[in-house]
Amino acid sequence: MNRKISTYIPLLIGAIFFAYPFLWMFFASLKPETQISELWLLSKNLNLKNYSIVFAKIPILRAFFNSLLVSTTITLSVIVFGSIVGYALSRLNFKGRDFILLLILFTMMIPFQITLIPTYVLIVKLGLVDSYAGLIFPGMMNSLAILIFRGFFTTIPQSLIESARIDGCNNLQILFKIIMPLSKPAVATVGILTFTSSWNEVLWPLIVIRSEKLMTMPQLVTIFVVGGQAGSQLGVQLASATLLALPIIFAYVFLQRYFIESLARTGLKE
Amino acid sequence: MVKMSKVDSKAGYFMVMPYLIYFAAFIAYPLIFSFILIFHRWNIVTPMEFIGLKNFVRLFKDELFFKSIINTLIFLSIHIPLQIVIALFFANLLNKQIKFRSLFRALYFLPVVVSSVVVTILWQQMYAYETGLINQVLSGFGFKKIPWLVSPEIAMPSIAVMATWKNVGFYIVLFLAGLQSIPNELYEVAEIDGASSFQKFYRITLPLLNPTVVLVIVLSTIGGFSLFIEPYILTGGGPLDSTLSAMLYIYNQAFYFNHMGYAATLGFFFALVILVVVIAQRKFIEREVY
Numbered sequence A: 001m002n003r004k005i006s007t008y009i010p011l012l013i014g015a016i017f018f019a020y021p022f023l024w025m026f027f028a029s030l031k032p033e034t035q036i037s038e039l040w041l042l043s044k045n046l047n048l049k050n051y052s053i054v055f056a057k058i059p060i061l062r063a064f065f066n067s068l069l070v071s072t073t074i075t076l077s078v079i080v081f082g083s084i085v086g087y088a089l090s091r092l093n094f095k096g097r098d099f100i101l102l103l104i105l106f107t108m109m110i111p112f113q114i115t116l117i118p119t120y121v122l123i124v125k126l127g128l129v130d131s132y133a134g135l136i137f138p139g140m141m142n143s144l145a146i147l148i149f150r151g152f153f154t155t156i157p158q159s160l161i162e163s164a165r166i167d168g169c170n171n172l173q174i175l176f177k178i179i180m181p182l183s184k185p186a187v188a189t190v191g192i193l194t195f196t197s198s199w200n201e202v203l204w205p206l207i208v209i210r211s212e213k214l215m216t217m218p219q220l221v222t223i224f225v226v227g228g229q230a231g232s233q234l235g236v237q238l239a240s241a242t243l244l245a246l247p248i249i250f251a252y253v254f255l256q257r258y259f260i261e262s263l264a265r266t267g268l269k270e
Numbered sequence B: 001m002v003k004m005s006k007v008d009s010k011a012g013y014f015m016v017m018p019y020l021i022y023f024a025a026f027i028a029y030p031l032i033f034s035f036i037l038i039f040h041r042w043n044i045v046t047p048m049e050f051i052g053l054k055n056f057v058r059l060f061k062d063e064l065f066f067k068s069i070i071n072t073l074i075f076l077s078i079h080i081p082l083q084i085v086i087a088l089f090f091a092n093l094l095n096k097q098i099k100f101r102s103l104f105r106a107l108y109f110l111p112v113v114v115s116s117v118v119v120t121i122l123w124q125q126m127y128a129y130e131t132g133l134i135n136q137v138l139s140g141f142g143f144k145k146i147p148w149l150v151s152p153e154i155a156m157p158s159i160a161v162m163a164t165w166k167n168v169g170f171y172i173v174l175f176l177a178g179l180q181s182i183p184n185e186l187y188e189v190a191e192i193d194g195a196s197s198f199q200k201f202y203r204i205t206l207p208l209l210n211p212t213v214v215l216v217i218v219l220s221t222i223g224g225f226s227l228f229i230e231p232y233i234l235t236g237g238g239p240l241d242s243t244l245s246a247m248l249y250i251y252n253q254a255f256y257f258n259h260m261g262y263a264a265t266l267g268f269f270f271a272l273v274i275l276v277v278v279i280a281q282r283k284f285i286e287r288e289v290y
Helices: A002-028 A049-057 A060-091 A097-107 A112-125 A132-139 A143-153 A158-166 A171-182 A184-200 A203-208 A217-226 A234-267 B006-037 B054-061 B063-094 B101-113 B116-127 B133-140 B155-180 B184-192 B197-208 B210-225 B229-234 B246-256 B260-285
Strands: none
Touching (some): A112 A132, A143 A184, A158 A171, A171 B006, A217 A234, A234 B155, B006 B260, B054 B260, B063 B155, B063 B246, B116 B133, B184 B197, B197 B210, B229 B246
């Protein structure tokens, strides 16, 4: 019995420690400025005033759609192109295949700090500053996604592929009609991984987007808070942060098991 | 082994094209261009001007850049040990026979999926000197208020604590996976031999967990070296440049001052620092697991 208590009490303290701040943020964003610093969640004066200020001052809905558009496009692209390359590297034999695999593994070790500024220069030269394309292009392919697909595809029996080939399917048909429907776990992993990281990305948007209309949600909220538009109104800042957190928390509530497994895969890639 | 056919080869080259295009545009080109940029002065508007090694001369005299690297290393030296201890502690608890394991795991993991922008804005309130939650709790218990973000000595450690809170759930999950792969018989045998729980942890758990420890250290080092948005929002690099991270400094050089050539040089040098640190970590921490 004693052992049990000594396990559950720290577990509970941990749960409060990690979850309470988010609850507090949500309730504080509904409070008038003078009550924000209260530790307790509830108050008689809960209202949506801070939110109406956020909506009036910045195009946050537009930013939500920008983020949705950019993250969805990037995710679809990574799934389609990542699986095509993963298929070639796992199910086709050609000269240089192992070299390309090594190249992928090697380039994954290059710190992004070295390519960041030249990539920005490239985007400038292509005239893509302040455009969706500038946000999307550099994210359209992802080495880890290729490796995840490649690893999963190697487990699919060759006989399935052979019989599809006899039926006259070409490689792309085999991939998208036979293999992909069998690879839902890999698709889910790559999808969640890519979507979350691109939804939360903020450095790249801060670099390539200047016009408020095109800003992604994390970028707009950052500039709102840092740039002084939110003034010193804490409630308004917390309301904008809550709006930014909601979509991903919403997705997390329904898909938490997949989220945890997918993200843990990034660590277990080697 | 399947025989290599002509058709296979053609399809193979066709299907790796997306990667090759991506490689050419977003890896090879930036790498080559970075190598050109570091020998030039350039503000992106006027033409590039070749200046030889002057960017490097400037870099080695740039005290603020080295301060920003040291700041980043201070951040790492607090963040990583703290992360490992806390993650191991909770992973150990979760590895026991408990109810609601997946609920606890899901709650600990919550800050991982939420944007660091949210976490930073939230912690800005928690760290506030007069009205912040943490100082309120502290003074409630009769302790002195702590100038979390105001004191140059404490500001960077504060950011390291915040980053730990944000990321530790991820490492709890990694450690939990590592712990679950250790066979139970090892502990049973040790128990028969009369080992204490400390001995069991020190002689069985830690050595067998070494691959996970290495992984956690390498991943959080790489993550820590990209520290940017937290000081950008929280302190802007202050007070007294004490939270100016290397990434924030490079960002400012490039996008605030438009020193593209110099910023590329800083990025190049910083990437080398990262590679050296990560390789050194692997060399010193990695052990053969038998």
